[in-house]
Amino acid sequence: MQAVKIGLWLNRNAAEYHWKHGQNIFQLYIEEILSHAGIPYRLFDQAEQLHAYRPDIIVNVLAGERDEDLDRLLQWAQDGAVVIAYGGLNRLASRMGCVEVGCREAVYAEIEGMESFLQEKLLRALCSQPWLPSNRHEKSGSLLAEAQGKLRLGKAGSELGAASLTFRIGSGKLIRWNVDIPSTVVFLQQGRGPVYQDGIPAEDGTGGIDEGILKADDGMEVDWKEDRILSDSNIPYFSIPYGDLWREVIVHELMKEAEGLGLALPFLDYWPRGIEQVALISHDSDFNSEEAARTTLELLKECGVRSTWCMIEPGYSRKMYDMITDAGHELAFHFNALEAESGIWSQDEFSRQLQHLRQASGADIVSNKNHYTRFEGWGELFRWCEAEGIQADQTRGPSKKGNVGFPFGTAHPYYPIARAGERNRLYDVLQVGFLTQDLEHPMLPDMSVIEPFLQAVKGVRGVAHFLFHQQHIHHIDGVREAFRAVVGQAKSLGYTFWTCAEITSWEQARRNARLSVDANGALEAGQLPDGAVIRYFQHPHAGLENDSKRDRYGLPCPEWSGMIKGAAERTR
Template identity: 50%
Template sequence: MVVPDTATIGIWLDSKAADKRWRYGLNVFELYLKEILAHAGIPYVMLGDREALEKAKPDVLLIAVSGESNIELEQLKHYVKDGGILISYAGLNRMAGALQCRELVCREPVYVTTPHLNAAAGGRKLRALQAKPWVRIDRREGASEGGHLFKGSPDGDPIAAAYLEFELGAGKLIRWNVNIPGTIVGLQQGDGPVIEDGVPAPDGTGALDEGILKADDGCMLDWALDREFTGAGMPYYALPYADLWKEVLVSQVLRESANIGRLLPFVDYWPDHTEQVAMISLDSDFNHDDSALAALALLEEMDVRATWCLIEPGYSKPVYERVAAAGHELAFHYNALAQERGKWEQAEFNRQLEVIRCATGARIVTNKNHYTRFEGWGELFRWCEEAGIVNDQSRGPSKKGNIGFLFGTCHPYFPIAWSDERNRMYRVLETGYLTPDLAYPSLADTSVIIPLLNRVQEVRGAAHFLFHPIHILQKPKVRDALQQVIREAKARGYEFWTSEDLYRWEQARRSMLSDDGKLHLDKAPEGAVVWVPVTGSGGETIAGTEEAEETAPGSTEAPMLREASGIDPETVMRFGVLCRRI
């Protein structure tokens, strides 16, 4: 069963243009549009030629890759003039002249205001990594602009609008001056393979240059511009920029669909009555059984299940039995630290994993790298895929001064490969963490707990905190910090999940999305919630909601919506748009 007469969202991919870029070793990170929409619970259809475009008739078409040939540009213009909504993310440069625009050179990060699209940012400017701004040469009719780009810093000079809109015939072309999908990939995964140390913090709180390659060596944020300080003076990366950019993109797709009176149902991030989740992971460094039992007792007292990442040789068998019996997840903690005779190679990854699987008797589907060791771009994810690891937790901070949203996200996501793998999506869910061992003497204090929980709550993400049982046993302040994290999270309505819980849910809800661009309600997992916008940007009610109750006799739309809704009229704000549960 599908929701009838809904909007179709298309992603345009000129395969020849993509092949050409891959042939020269260039990335097509715009393909990450697929992951952005899928995580938002929005079905889409891939298109790349005139026949497919005319058959699908998408209401909104997002440009991933365009060869910008004369024939292709004419096809896209025809689509818009017939009433389509076309959205480009810093592309379609050959159309600039025809639209009375010129391109500016911009080779540095920019900060962006996007009015009405990112309420969760609280008015703050968003960092963007890839800008190709157009400015209008004249003030032609049917053209408008929104937001601003600020060069180099939030206080930099405004250089262009954030996006331009052009009315063409019955439709509209929206051209963003920043590459939103490319920015999201850069924030989450870096701008290239990790092959050298990152730049250390000027205030001494982030010594990334210690000769150990780590995930945080690829952080794309600025020590001075992107951190805030708690009342106790503790620095932290304060904004989940990647998540906020996703909201900007998704919000616009929902609004544009609503503005033309089309339903666009989407699957909620979380099950019914869940607004956000929290995760506790425990790394078994030093493998003292008494520390494991201390952590287990604390979690039982707080009624929380956790993911236990086990490093070779691990705990004793009785400890695993007790941990598993209490409902916790047993996971892997790969050690590639040279100082501990670890190696960064697939054979060593597999050997250590087999040791832990044999010792625990568990199938093990989650990994976190010891000390966040990370090299290259995608080899870790390939190793995980081949070894049956479906969730990784290795992307997080290793220093006191780079905790928080150093990779711009608190949402689980599937990473994208480099050009040598044609920018495919890895089948490994990445679930990074926010902080290690709060209140440990050389790490951050507990003043960051509430700001981080509040910010994760604003974007309805997953607040993942890492602790080590050895410190829970030996450092009373660390033990107290873990208890405080749990108390504060529960007070804010967080539900505690394991890493495996999260992967299973993400897979289950995405099963509702099909390649035909439709949402299949009959594939909904238990607890799934589907929303549909009920108003356009101007507040008008759109077709398929109140008006659907008065559709003509014989119409299937309103009965289907009522059947799917369970007669629940609840409305909430999702992605900055008022939505109703169906």
């Protein structure tokens, strides 16, 4: 079984020019998307190296604007490669018989042929650059593109062109998406820019994020009207993990294109063997009541789950910390930068509070969640985490009753990207966002959101992260019942409960695995973590029995059955 060779093309000269002028290359986020999906690829910034490898599929990150740069892409297609571009290539439009249409608004994409996992959802796109066939294409002799899907201004709005266009060139093809998918995923997860002012509140009064406190959700890029639906008890929530579905669109297409070339696309599955999706329970210790801590420990024991305890200064006694860790729970940091509580948004204060917790608890603190989801800027928090050995952050979640669910478009752990000043590197801090806080609290949603949240996260095989404060568990009967309901329903749907530290450790092990395809199409693997499963897309006509646990990205994906060079090498 021969594996497909995927190459990412980054014109180094063009990239340096962009960074020199402070321009982001968020298209580089395709690396994080493929890495999290466990797909082997190689990034090339020298054309000679790409030519030597001869990828079967070439994903354009940044080609450059010169004629010779664009000619190079077309030649690769002419020679038989599938070249995929997510937006960009604007100077190529007229040569392909098209004209670019200006669009600065968010649009919704209708994707054809992927209904099996998109469930006919319209996907919100935040960075679209539509090409339309020009009425001059016949005169120019250009081939008319094959259009796929539609873009709309609003879910019920006017049509703005196709979602993607395919041009047959020689023995290969150019697929040009009218959506910059990597940048769209970045904007959904991290916002369009730094947080420096309040966000826009919901007109119905359910999402008052303009209260004068800078928070993660001040930068959210979903729409209050278009992207929320009501639960059975009329609780509004953001129902669709748009970013995760866009990731799946990318992988689904790569699999189908590989199949069209007669090749297989291997990938390292999201979770270890026997685990389909993960649930995470975290707590914020806000009032530091040890009586509330004991009530929480009893409830966790009753439900048979372990959780992550985010501790705010001054915290608990050493005896209580020992009780928490002896029961198998994780101690984490709860950074307080809330001005109303004399908090300060600074690296020195972050470091001081963290060192206090480490000394007081004696624990190895590896994850953090900011008090009140306090957040500002773009990458400051992540740089502080890197400097202090914090490996995961949980801050990106809703702060209001009306924006629970998927305000950041994802249920998956991911590594955030830096801006141009840091050359769009990935921060070495895993982000694990949450869905909601303290269900059945009088100021927060009720239990009607549990089932839709769990089903949506299960649909993308992500992390269903619920936050419950110890104080509310102790004082409010309804919150305790909601906790029991979350655990019971999650277990009935096949969720496995992990702490944030366990999620982080597994994701780090996956990323450290070596999965690559050599120049001859042979799959190479090394440092695979225990339980890791390598899969690939196998067309249904191959006689594969229907088994939903093998379905990935809307396609049947059994375990890799071909030769793997170096597969015996594993880590623990």
